Amino acid sequence: MTILFAYIADNQAAIASDGNIVRNSDDTIINNKTDKTFSLYNAKIVGAFSNNMGIDHKRYGKEVSIGTIIGEITKGIQEPDDLGLFVNTLINLYEELLNSADTKLPSITERTSNILLAGSRNFDNKDYEIHWVHFGYSEERQIIRKKNCYCVSGNGAWYVAPPEDEKPQITRAIQCFFSHIPPNLTPSQLARKAIQIGIKSSTIMKANEKFLGGEIFVRTTSY
DSSP: OOOEEEEEOSSOEEEEEOOOEEETTTTEEEESOOOOEEEETTTTEEEEEEEOOEEEETTTEEEEEHHHHHHHHTTTSOOOSOHHHHHHHHHHHHHHHHHSTTEEESOGGGOOEEEEEEEETTSSSOSEEEEEEEEEEOTTSOEEEEEEEEEEESTTOEEEEOOGGGHHHHHHHHHHHHHTOOTTOOHHHHHHHHHHHHHHHOOOBOSSSBSSOSOOEEEEOOO
């Protein structure tokens, strides 16, 4: 797991993540500079991912990051004009790829993903939205969208996706910050600050340091 965060203003969206990666075999942080964010269509959409960090795929290669994979599979989608329709199209393509025989690793039971996306609803630099989708393993031995898309919109709206066990405490800490926001902070600065607060609020420890942490990565939309 990791911590993802998205924030939207009247004319921009920002998305951010921490940079830690855990090796499950010995519960150790092995990298603290992993960029889990991505952008699509010349940064008209920004996104981030957690859980499954990458896959081995016949066409795309070994240990390809989920951000790269999403960028590749959306190349075949004509530049959209409706963010909600784009998210539904992406869901179908992503499920198909994770279930494909061309996807060799990780095992299908470990291909769960959280995908967080933000952008302008109609790609006109207004009416920004945040979409969150969780993909998980089903009884039919397939990766499916386990939860319906969560969508939030409006100036100042935000969404955090931390480790499930820590969601209440991290959400409360970030809510407290947003109740007393310092003036004149940009969406990028607000997203970075929210990740910092989430890391500070986290209590899960791994063998060599705190689970959440490392370098913070932020992307913003551009028109």
